[in-house]
Amino acid sequence: MLTSVLSTSFAAPWVLLALAALPLLWWLLRVTPPAPRRQVFPAIRLLLGLNATAETPSHTPVWLLALRMLAAGLVIVGLARPVLDAGRDLAGSGPLLLVIDDGWAAAPFWPMRMAAAQAALDRADQGGRQAALLTTAPGADTAPPTSTPLMPVADLRTRLAALRPKPWPTDRVAATAALRTAPVGSVVYLADSIGNLDIFGQALAEHGPVEELRDPGAPLLLLPPQSLADRLVARVVSVPQSVEREVAVLAQSGDGRTLARVTLNIAPGADHAEAAIVLPPELRNRLTRLVVDGQPAIGHVALLDERWRRRPVGMVAGTSISAEAPLTGPLFYLKRALQPYAELREGDLKTLLSRELSVLILADHVVADGPEQAMLADWVEKGGTLIRFAGPGMAEHPDALLPGKLLGGDRQMGGSMSWTQPPGLAAFEADGPFAGLSVPAEVRITRQVLATPVASQPGAANPVWARLADGTPLVTQAPRGSGRIVLFHVTANADWSDLPLSGLFVDMLRRLVAQANGVANSAVEADAIPLAPAETLDGFGQPTTPPSTATALRASALATTPVSPRHPPGLYGPQSGRRALNLGAGIRQLEASAPVPGARLETIGETAQARPIAPLLMAAALALLALDLLVSLRLRGLWRVPASLLLIAALTGPAMAQPENPALVTKLAYLITDDAQVDGIARAGLTGLSDYVNRRTNAALGEPAGVRPGSDDLSFYPLLYWPITPDAAQPSGEAILALNAYMARGGIILIDTRNGGSGQGFAAGAEQALARIGAGLAAPALTPLTSSHVLARSFYLLQDFPGRYAGDTVWVQRDEDRANDSVSPVIIGGHDWAAAWATDAQGHNPYATLPGGARQRVLAYRFGVNLVMYALTGNYKGDQVHVPALLERLGQ
Amino acid sequence: MSQTTLPPAARALEAQALGARLPALLVEATRVANTVAQGVHGRRRVGQGDSFWQYRPFVTGDAPSRIDWRQSARADRVFIRETEWEAAQTVCLWRDGGSTMRWHSKLATADKQNRADQLLLALASLLLRGGERVRLIAPGLRPVAGRAGLETLAAQLDTQSDETGVPPHAPMPRHARAVLIGDMLAPLPDIHAAISRLASLPIRGHMLQVLDPAELGLPYTGRVRFEGVGEQRHMLVPRVEGVRDAYAARLLAQQNGIAAICAAAGWGFSVHRTDHPPEAALLGLYTALAPSVGRR
DSSP, rough: HHHHHOOOSSSSSGGGGGGGHHHHHHHHHHHHOOOOOEEOOOTTHHEEEEEEOSSOOOOOOHHHHHHHHHHHHHHHHHHHHHHESSSOOOOOSSSSSEEEOOOOOGGGTTTHHHHHHHHHHOOOOOOOOOEEEEEEEETTTTTOBBBOOOHHHHHHHHHHHHHOOOSSSSOOOOOOOOHSSSSEEEEEEEEEEESSHHHHHHHHHHOOOEEEEEEESSSSEEEEEEEOOOOEEEEEOOOOOOEEEEEEEEETTTTSOEHHHEEEEEEEEEEEEEEEEEEOOOHHHTEEEEEEEESSOOOGEEEEHHHHHHEEEEEEEEEEEETTTTTTTHHHHHHHHHHSSSOEEESSSHHHSSSSSSEEEESSSOOOHHHHHHHHHHHHTTOEEEEEEOOOHHSOOOOOOSSSEEEEEEOOOSSSSSSSSOOBBOOOOSSSTTTTOOOTTTBBBEEEEEEOOOOOOSSOOOSSSBBBBTSOOOOOOOOOEEEEEESSOOOOSSBBBBBSSSHHHHHHHHHHHHOOOOGGSSSOOOOSBBBEEEEEEEEHHHSEOOOOEEEEEEEEGTTTTTOOOOSSSEEESSSGGOOEEEEGGGGOOOOOOOOOOOOEEEEEETSSOOOOHHHHHHHHHHHHHHHHHHHHHHHHTTTHHHHHHHHHHHHHHHGGOOOTTTTTTTOOOOOOOOHHHHHHHHHHHHHHOOOOOOOOSOOOOOOEEOBBTTTOOOGGGGGEEEEOOOOOOOHHHHHHHHHHHHHHOOOOEEEEOOOOOGGGGTTTHHHHHHHHHGSSSSOEEEOOOTTTTTGGGOOOOOOOOOOOSSOOOOEEEEOOOOGTOOSEEEEEEEEEHHHHOOTTTTTTSSOSSOOHHHHHHHHHHHHHHHHHHHHGGGGGGGGGGGGHHHHHHOOO | TTTTTTHHHHHHHHHHHHHHHSOOOOOOOOOOOGOOOOEEEEEEOOOOOSEEEEEEEEOTTOOOGGBOOOTTTTTSSSEEEEEEEEEEOOOEEEESGGGGSSSTTOOSSSSSSHHHHHHHHHHHHHHHHHHOEEEETTOOOBOOOOOOTHHHHHHHHTTTTOSSOOOOOOOTTOOOOEEEEEEEOOOOOHHHHHHHHTTTTEOOOOEEEEEEEEEEEEEOOEEEEESSSSSSEEEEEOHHHHHHHHHHHHHHHHHHHHHHHHHHHTTTEEEEEETTTTHHOOOOOOOOOOOTTTTO
């Protein structure tokens, strides 16, 4: 504060001379009594000649005088136009050398850096100095950093305005060389505060008095994520700080939508942090980039390419002739099981293995000894997952690429010559990859190959992943190198078992593929052709066309090539096989730089801006004069405090918010789950739906409300939206009673498990949670919602009822209950409708629909409108069901 | 205000409405014969009138036309029906028409003259209904009687505005009753002279002082320059709070002086505030004019 007082300067200091007139004003004010108030009075005869017992002081009170003097003084000082923090003069003399680190680390605070640089130029301008600019990152034309010649400040401003952060690091060695030719004078250095600064700092210090400006935050670098079997691990590195920092990383798809968001906490003193991004495979395959939420910067972007995304699955059958025959060929079933989730490739082994491959499925294919077996074994060793299905061929000729040693021949169970029944499957063990999958009772195994029993070693993974009910292994595995061999002891077609006919087959294959290593770890690299730059990122992480200086590089060099003007970060290679070159690929940690020796250190943004305070002083003077007016009125008896207080109260009274009576406005409601994110989505969703309904229909819905059954009165709300979270707590007895009463009296509860159809796996466990929570609810018998139900025609004619997800069944009451207008008291589904309806403050829909498209969003809103209409009007549109029959009867 | 701009007929109606809330006011008639006219006041003696007084036996010398044949037919003797002697009295009314009356503070809704007119006409309405004759104390005006007289009275009232603050000289019937309404802020000798002149006729009556609440309480604060109504006198009071008690004492002295003058002349005196309802004052006048048991 002291410094700010000291740094006050006046634009018109001669006005301060008027302060000398203040004593005169004091004298004038003192001798003038306040003007009397005139009052007509008939009984003046009685007043004439009366002497007052106590005189009103004919002089103005001293405190009022002081108030007026203060106001006058403020006006005078204000007219002198004082300016706070007018900026210190630059140290030293001679021209100003503005040194700016414009590498990737400068991007996050770029606008503030530019403002600070302009402020430094302002100061140079005030001092009448010339200036020169030195940027420390090599230019886009690969030219090493050089200093501009000395020029007037105005000319340098245009150069400064054209400056952009570069997507590559600074080159301080070259900058040190450039410094030798730079004009000598005082130095203002906008540092990015990373990297080794010893030599450069020394050179700067020798150049002249240095003022070093640092960014308010530490630079942050997002590394390319680690690709694990079931997750991506997002990693950031930073310079250690003394406080804990929180960084949000968004996983975005190619169209810019955010599919996941994870939060990384960088502990105090830590220089890195990581967090897992868990996504269903089909979503994970859509990811194109990870972005740190916040300022756009190249250090906050990590591009993903094929290595992180796809898990190509190759398939080879024993006999290729009948392999794809409908219903009998083994590949027929495999293809249908894996098509939606993985990229499938077919061909002979040599072709398949020549490209990158994550999983290879051999259906009763006997691996010949020799080069084929060696090639396969080599591929598995390097991380491939080999899934094999048994069959007659394998039963006769067991080869070496099996988890265990097979007993010769196969085992037949059941059949006309046997007493035994074909066994089913045993429940999966909790530590295997199939844990949690439910075992359908109708799956029977009639034939299998048998392996030599191997005692499982303690500590090693269980070699048996699935067993029959009699304990014999069905799926065995063995790790080999960094890869794995998995054997299904049955065929991939329905000859030996019902397994390929069941949904379990799909789930098992999906789990296996998800568990497999990605192609990033496979050593198969097509390295023949250099990859040309296709799309590069600028310093703010925005995609641009590659600069002319960007050159192609080989795939094998991608991992080791540092980012430079020749190889800017971005995507390289042809359309079909883009490879990402990330800034963070070659960087393991960031090193904080020491300050320039002898420099005056400041943080950008904390340097005070020059602030003219004349308006403030004038406003204060006006306020004092207004106060003086009130006081004068009060002294003359023209203003009474209670009346004015009443006036103020009357003016401010209506502004006070009254708690809104929920009975006055029709509004939708959601059950508060105490999960902030789910509640936020539910609220945003119902807000979006209410807006849509208000726009499209005559219904007028208010702001949605969050309710807690049992403590809030539910009777005002026509519709309750109840998102089920997997870890939802059991509702209390009062809550159950309240919900049951609500349903019995005509209320509608929309229960959303948020994991139906295309969204399967998003909220795993929500169904179990629903079963647990809903145990006490008096839900009626349910039936799937069809297009003939009133709900499908209460406003729009609907065929399906999607939300954020689509494809799952929606359940409504089966029996019509005339008591409540045949309205179903409960509607259960898993389409996460609230997320589809949700709008943010800008009116955008923040949550992408799956499988996607504007049509699905529109249908989701239409379902919402129908739902609201159904809740508000009951079976009013029930007659619509009969319209076709009526038209027919009318002979139309 | 709106009341002062009303035509005389409307003001008469307004006053009638006020008077209608009280029973017909019967002024005690004095015994003085020369001021008596035919009226509705029973004299508790036989005379001309409409009210039945008594039957008495026919005696020789009575006119045969006075025989009440209906009563005579019930008995063997012949009866004469006698009526009570009824007489009317003149009530003289006056209200101050000066400019000091045409003023009101924020504490009252109507000015003093408005209230005085209202009270005077209401009283006149009551008296006229009671059969009395009413006249204003002003030279050249005649008494009025009957209900139609009220509008005449209201019209006459509009022409009366003098600045003296006391009733003017006018020929008055002797033994009449008088009611004087005004703010009575005139000097006490003037009031004394006026009352003495009336009392010497002799006329007895009542004086009602109508004051604005601001005149009673002096509710001003701070530095105030007071100016008279319609006159040049003014006074700067530096601090009204300081003179409030002295003013109250002076007002009390004025009222005590008037009360003493009235008491000496056998008159009544009361004070009315314009922020109080007029009915209270009318009732006070009613009790002052009504027959008082002790004074008979």
